[in-house]
Amino acid sequence: xxxxxxxxxxxxxxxxxxxxxxxxxxxxxxxxxxxxxxxxxxxxxxxxxxxxxxxxxxxxxxxxxxxxxxxxxxxxxxxxxxxxxxxxxxxxxxxxxxxxxxxxxxxxxxxxxxxxxxxxxxxxxxxxxxxxxxxxxxxxxxxxxxxxxxxxxxxxxxxxxxxxxxxxxxxxxxxxxxxxxxxxxxxxxxx
Amino acid sequence: xxxxxxxxxxxxxxxxxxxxxxxxxxxxxxxxxxxxxxxxxxxxxxxxxxxxxxxxxxxxxxxxxxxxxxxxxxxxxxxxxxxxxxxxxxxxxxxxxxxxxxxxxxxxxxxxxxxxxxxxxxxxxxxxxxxxxxxxxxxxxxxxxxxxxxxxxxxxxxxxxxxxxxxxxxxxxxxxx
Numbered sequence: 081x082x083x084x085x086x087x088x089x090x091x092x093x094x095x096x097x098x099x100x101x102x103x104x105x106x107x108x109x110x111x112x113x114x115x116x117x118x119x120x121x122x123x124x125x126x127x128x129x130x131x132x133x134x135x136x137x138x139x140x141x142x143x144x145x146x147x148x149x150x151x152x153x154x155x156x157x158x159x160x161x162x163x164x165x166x167x168x169x170x171x172x173x174x175x176x177x178x179x180x181x182x183x184x185x186x187x188x189x190x191x192x193x194x195x196x197x198x199x200x201x202x203x204x205x206x207x208x209x210x211x212x213x214x215x216x217x218x219x220x221x222x223x224x225x226x227x228x229x230x231x232x233x234x235x236x237x238x239x240x241x242x243x244x245x246x247x248x249x250x251x252x253x254x255x256x257x258x259x260x261x262x263x264x265x266x267x268x269x270x271x
Numbered sequence: 272x273x274x275x276x277x278x279x280x281x282x283x284x285x286x287x288x289x290x291x292x293x294x295x296x297x298x299x300x301x302x303x304x305x306x307x308x309x310x311x312x313x314x315x316x317x318x319x320x321x322x323x324x325x326x327x328x329x330x331x332x333x334x335x336x337x338x339x340x341x342x343x344x345x346x347x348x349x350x351x352x353x354x355x356x357x358x359x360x361x362x363x364x365x366x367x368x369x370x371x372x373x374x375x376x377x378x379x380x381x382x383x384x385x386x387x388x389x390x391x392x393x394x395x396x397x398x399x400x401x402x403x404x405x406x407x408x409x410x411x412x413x414x415x416x417x418x419x420x421x422x423x424x425x426x427x428x429x430x431x432x433x434x435x436x437x438x439x440x441x442x443x444x445x446x447x448x
Contacts, residue, residue: 086437087405093386094406099308099322104301107326111300111333121334 149243153210154250154257154268160208160217161230161255161270167204167219177205181216186235188216192262196269199223200231210234210266211243222271230270240266298342304329306407307345313402314353314395324349342407347417389439396420397432404429 099107169180174189181188188205190197200220208217215234222229236243247260258269298306304325311321311328328348332339339345390398396418403409403417411429415422 083433086433086440089386089440090401090405090436093390094309094313094402097309097312098305099325103322104304107304107329108300110326111329111339114330114333115337117334122337 150245150248150250150259153243153245153266154252154259156210157230157232157259157268158252158255158257158270160232164206164208164217165219166206168206170204171202173202177202177216177218181205181207183207183214184216185214186233186265188218188233190233190262190267193260193267197231200229200269202231203228208232208234211239213238213240220269227271230268232266232268232270234266236261236264236266300339303339303342303345306342307349309406310342310346310399310402311349311353313398314350316391316395316398324352327352343417346403346407350418385440389436392435392439393432394428397428397435400425400428401432 169177171177171180177188178184184207197220199222201223203219203221205216205218208215210232213234215232218231218233220229220231221227234240243266245259245261245266249256249258255270260267307325307328308321311324312318315321315324325345328345329339331352332345332348393401399418400411400414403414404411409417411422411425414420414425418425
């Protein structure tokens, strides 16, 4: 037997090994099912990456917009602090302010940050508007330093309903504005 | 003598290069499954194990890539599955040299039982190399690349397998060189 004959015999042996047609058909069918079931798997990483990018973009945009709005509102309140000094009522405490500004639809008495605000003495208040929403512009004096400051209160309803100020201090060019939320109201202390 | 014979194996005209493989017409899915089955059989020698291997490999490739792109990737997947399973001891160990074939389980048509028995005398890696070289037309370098074994080892496997078969078939292994 020469090499060619040996090769031929080896080939014939291996090529005679066949799976039954029925078994081949079953394997192909199962493969087709796997293919159909898993076509979307190729897109999972792409979809996950897209979702992450979208979520990050959304979060970044939202953070940017919030920062922008905080800055804008703080700027407007600081402008009122620097511009208006005339008072509609003179009052020594919050309840007197409330009595004097009878048209106010919300309370000016703070429920949080009492420790911070205890350092200030109420002098008086005037009606004001912020973004078309009713507000109270109170003038307060620092008990120790005597510095005149503004305590600004606005209802977070209507146009300001989407405004969600975080408790933060915003440093502007001429003033520092500390803003926080107190039971549906915006409070801002400007000095 | 052996070195001469080994170099002859590499240069046999029947051996096609991998590029020849890619140039020849694409095999149909049925032909691919049959080729995968034969390759699996060259490794495990048990028809049921071979069938399981080709089925698992086929489904794995369909799941991962949505298709089977030729015999090299199918063979490699079968091989990897076999060695993975072997490592986990979930598949038969390499059978001893004197083991007998699974009589009655073969679905071969017109197979010489002598040849079947002779194949049992070969080591699995020798059968695998012989199959890839003689039937699939891979060169020793391509088999080495496919299996991750050194080319010299592959040449040795092919040479020894041919030598054993030739001797067992009652003839002297004859160098054509």
